[in-house]
Amino acid sequence: MNAAAPEAKVIRLPYSPRKHQVELHKAVKRFNVLVKHRRFGKTVWAVNNLIRNVTRCPLPRARGAYVAPNYNQAKRVAWDYLKMYTNPIPGMNYNASELTAQFPNGARIIMLGAEKADSLRGIYLDDCCIDETAQINPIAWTQVIRPALSDRLGSCTFIGTPKGRGNLFSDLYHSVPELGGEWYRSLSTYKDTGIIKESEIEAMRREMTKVEFSQELECSWLASIEGSYYSTEMNDAEDDGRICDLPYDSNYPVHTAWDIGWSANNVIWFIQVIGSRIHVIDMMSNKFTTLPEIIKIVKEKPYTYGRHICPHDMKKHSYETGMRRIDVAAELELIFEQCPNIAVMDGIKAVQATLPRVTWDRNKCKVGIEAMRQYRTEYNALTRSYSQSPKHSWESDYADAFRMFVVAMDGGARQLQFSGEAIDYSAKDSMVV
Numbered sequence: 001m002n003a004a005a006p007e008a009k010v011i012r013l014p015y016s017p018r019k020h021q022v023e024l025h026k027a028v029k030r031f032n033v034l035v036k037h038r039r040f041g042k043t044v045w046a047v048n049n050l051i052r053n054v055t056r057c058p059l060p061r062a063r064g065a066y067v068a069p070n071y072n073q074a075k076r077v078a079w080d081y082l083k084m085y086t087n088p089i090p091g092m093n094y095n096a097s098e099l100t101a102q103f104p105n106g107a108r109i110i111m112l113g114a115e116k117a118d119s120l121r122g123i124y125l126d127d128c129c130i131d132e133t134a135q136i137n138p139i140a141w142t143q144v145i146r147p148a149l150s151d152r153l154g155s156c157t158f159i160g161t162p163k164g165r166g167n168l169f170s171d172l173y174h175s176v177p178e179l180g181g182e183w184y185r186s187l188s189t190y191k192d193t194g195i196i197k198e199s200e201i202e203a204m205r206r207e208m209t210k211v212e213f214s215q216e217l218e219c220s221w222l223a224s225i226e227g228s229y230y231s232t233e234m235n236d237a238e239d240d241g242r243i244c245d246l247p248y249d250s251n252y253p254v255h256t257a258w259d260i261g262w263s264a265n266n267v268i269w270f271i272q273v274i275g276s277r278i279h280v281i282d283m284m285s286n287k288f289t290t291l292p293e294i295i296k297i298v299k300e301k302p303y304t305y306g307r308h309i310c311p312h313d314m315k316k317h318s319y320e321t322g323m324r325r326i327d328v329a330a331e332l333e334l335i336f337e338q339c340p341n342i343a344v345m346d347g348i349k350a351v352q353a354t355l356p357r358v359t360w361d362r363n364k365c366k367v368g369i370e371a372m373r374q375y376r377t378e379y380n381a382l383t384r385s386y387s388q389s390p391k392h393s394w395e396s397d398y399a400d401a402f403r404m405f406v407v408a409m410d411g412g413a414r415q416l417q418f419s420g421e422a423i424d425y426s427a428k429d430s431m432v433v
Helices: 019-027 042-056 071-086 114-120 138-150 168-179 198-207 210-216 231-239 291-300 325-331 344-357 366-374 395-407
Strands: 031-036 063-068 093-095 100-102 108-113 127-130 155-160 183-188 254-259 266-274 277-286 305-310 336-338 358-361 377-380 385-390
Touching (some): 019 042, 042 063, 042 071, 042 127, 071 100, 108 114, 138 155, 138 366, 231 358, 231 366, 254 395, 277 344, 277 395, 325 336, 344 385
Parallel strands (some): 031 155, 031 183, 127 155, 254 305, 277 358, 305 336
Antiparallel strands (some): 266 277, 377 385
16 A cells, blocks of 8 residues: 655745735736736735746746846845745745745746846746836837747736836736737726725825826826926827828938947937928837948838938947947948037937927837837935936937937027928927828
8 A cells, every 4th residue: 555645735925915915816817917006015916926926837947037127126126025925935045146036846036127138038937027017128028028938838917007108018008908818907096905094195195296196196197207308298299199100201311310339229210301390210229239230230221311310429439340430330331420419408408399390100119209208317205306317227228319310400590401401490380290
């Protein structure tokens, strides 16, 4: 007679979910977009959902990831939770330098920042949580995380509070009905959960700005992004139908505006000026690509080019050749015109004045449109004031490149000299597309 199999040991984790968290654990599917008010307990819920999914995964060496907008945020917000809730499991192994928790069965959860999403390339994932999704570069999802889930049919949950329209979080939430049965979405305001006392709600209403309260507690998609330079103008463009399908018009040249780096994104806008209108018909971005490779891609596009606008630092020497980048381009028969080196804030003001005249191709420029919405200044919570300079994040490269185009205008009268005609931006004629 065979001996009875040993009884499985039950390990209880120090997680006592609230009613609304329990309901969410039961409701989620493979892909989930969860819009929850501040203090809902999103991160606690998400970490425990990751633990549950990774430990229950039937595949060997399961892998899970918690992704925040940046690495320091992942460490500050979720790392301690991960250690606290898994600590009762015998045989756990933590690597603080790599923010990795190794389970005794070989499963692993890692903390990551989306600003270094390329570090995910080449690995697989069985489960992933993306936190503060509205601040995530959509390329991190479409080009890195989504493929990492594919071969093992992994799952992903997007959590956060709204940060205006037109970003990854908003796009996913509003697309769920069309994405199919594997997708689930849920939105909860402070009224839906009732977990914050009314007296505290009233205190926050007095102490927060209207935009802050609307976004953080009422989960409104309509509020402009706090501290954003261009979100109002970009929302107006969407409302006016100026984010649309926008074909190339072969009767007009295409001008390019560049922001060139190496470890950062190389961003190029493709722009046509048609009468008093500016049509942004295309854009491209890439990392770790040499200037000759970028120029080759540009020349292969089916456009007749006008002027190529570059930042003033294009006279720096290229790492690849030792030559100045502007000379490398000239040898490849692409002649750059350097943008005047004016103050950044003066350029931002010029962009704000120009944006009401701009129409965008919603498909080819999708990431760039989102970057323009998200481009913002730093907010100091202690002084309750904004910085005098932009926040440097993934949006900056796109916004800087577009600013190159605008600054290339005649600064005094704000007239474009492209296409052989001066365009007076003080005119009040309506936009017709």
